[in-house]
Structure formats: structure tokens, C-alpha cells
Amino acid sequence: NSKVIQTPRYLVKGQGQKAKMRCIPEKGHPVVFWYQQNKNNEFKFLINFQNQEVLQQIDMTEKRFSAECPSNSPCSLEIQSSEAGDSALYLCASSLLGGAGQYFGPGTRLTVL
Amino acid sequence: QQKVQQSPESLSVPEGGMASFNCTSSDRNFQYFWWYRQHSGEGPKALMSIFSDGDKKEGRFTAHLNKASLHVSLHIRDSQPSDSALYFCAASETGFASALTFGSGTKVIVLP
Numbered sequence: 608n609s610k611v612i613q614t615p616r617y618l619v620k621g622q623g624q625k626a627k628m629r630c631i632p633e634k635g636h637p638v639v640f641w642y643q644q645n646k647n648n649e650f651k652f653l654i655n656f657q658n659q660e661v662l663q664q665i666d667m668t669e670k671r672f673s674a675e676c677p678s679n680s681p682c683s684l685e686i687q688s689s690e691a692g693d694s695a696l697y698l699c700a701s702s703l704l705g706g707a708g709q710y711f712g713p714g715t716r717l718t719v720l
Numbered sequence: 721q722q723k724v725q726q727s728p729e730s731l732s733v734p735e736g737g738m739a740s741f742n743c744t745s746s747d748r749n750f751q752y753f754w755w756y757r758q759h760s761g762e763g764p765k766a767l768m769s770i771f772s773d774g775d776k777k778e779g780r781f782t783a784h785l786n787k788a789s790l791h792v793s794l795h796i797r798d799s800q801p802s803d804s805a806l807y808f809c810a811a812s813e814t815g816f817a818s819a820l821t822f823g824s825g826t827k828v829i830v831l832p
Contacts, residue, residue: 611763613763638817640819640820642820648806648808648824648825649822649824650808650820650821650822652819652820652821655817655819657817662817663819698763698764700763702817704816704817705815705816707815708754708766708769709766709820710766711756711763711764711765712763713761713762713763714763
């Protein structure tokens with residue numbers, strides 16, 4: 608069973624609407640990642656955090672996507688204005704530092720109509 | 721061009737048989753490799769990591785890494801119906817909080 612908790616499991620939005628999803632990392636894991644897995648099962652890294660600080664993010668994330676990992680609150684990923692191409696499974700993963708594997712949650716499946 | 725190429729796209733193996741699949745990286749910065757398994761409706765789950773040349777065995781799973789050719793493989797012996805899933809290799813430049821680059825996946829079907 609996943610110890611990384613993601614909510615909601617399913618999200619349906621219209622084009623132009625905001626879409627927000629949340630992630631609670633595994634206890635004690637300081638690093639959180641967000642990935643997008645499309646219908647062809649291709650993964651795209653979006654952003655990662657160490658505690659509350661952004662480590663890396665891709666250009667796409669900077670423009671319409673926003674993410675944060677506040678202390679003592681779930682991490683979140685928000686798409687400001689959803690597009691049909693954003694329909695995908697959004698996966699949150701967490702890890703320890705230093706050569707550790709990433710533990711994935713079950714994902715939030717976003718459908719943009 | 722994908723930085724991590726995985727093959728085959730799919731394979732069927734009889735129960736009790738051996739399943740094998742491969743990845744090759746085109747990026748020499750990738751030094752750390754993982755294998756993940758994803759069952760339908762779930763997130764990927766790490767099976768094993770391999771960072772050094774040679775073989776690494778964990779139970780029914782054996783991974784092999786050749787750093788000179790950036791080739792990594794996974795072999796599943798005594799395949800079970802529960803092994804039916806998508807398998808992905810993943811690579812990263814460092815082991816420190818580094819984003820993973822995934823292969824395209826291999827769909828494994830274990831036939832009873």
C-alpha cells in the first residue's frame with residue numbers, strides 16, 4: 608500500500624478552470640517530486656522540493672503550474688488554467704536524501720473536458 | 721529523442737518462465753538506475769536500484785548494469801500472474817534528490 612497519500616484520486620475540470628491536487632509525503636521524507644504520466648505512459652518531471660524549497664522545475668511548471676510544500680501542510684500542485692493536454696495522471700513521490708529511491712503515491716487522474 | 725530507451729514494448733511469458741527486458745541510456749550523465757513496476761490503477765513501485773557494474777539479485781529479480789554501454793536489464797525468474805504489470809527503468813544523474821528520467825515501459829503479461 609502507498610504511504611504517499613494523494614487527493615483527490617480523480618479530478619474533472621473544464622478548459623480554463625483551476626485544478627488543484629494534494630500530496631502528503633511519506634513521514635520523514637524531506638524531498639517531494641511531482642511527475643506527469645500521460646496516456647501513453649510517458650513520464651515528465653515537473654518540480655521537486657526539499658522541505659519547502661524548490662530544487663528543480665521545468666519551464667512548463669513555471670508558466671501555468673504552481674506548486675508548494677508548506678511546513679506542516681500537504682504539498683500541492685495547481686494548474687491555473689487547465690488545457691485538454693493537461694489530462695494525465697499526476698504522481699507525487701517522496702524520498703530520503705542521498706541515493707534513496709522515490710516512493711510514489713497512487714496519483715491524481717485529471718481529465719480536462 | 722528519448723534519453724532512456726526501453727525494449728520490448730510488451731512481452732508475454734508463461735507462468736514460471738523468465739521475463740527479460742532492457743534499457744539503454746543516451747546520456748552519459750546518468751549514473752543511477754532503478755526499476756519500477758506499475759500495476760493498473762496504482763503508482764509506480766520501486767523494485768530495485770543498481771548503481772555499480774554487474775549483477776544485483778533480489779529474490780526472483782536480477783538487474784544487470786553495464787556502465788560503459790549504459791545498458792541496464794531486468795530479469796524476472798519464475799514469473800507469477802501477479803507480475804503482470806508495466807515495468808519502467810528510470811535513471812538519474814545523481815543520487816541526491818535528483819529527478820528521474822523514465823523509459824517508455826514494458827508491458828508484461830504472465831500467462832497462467
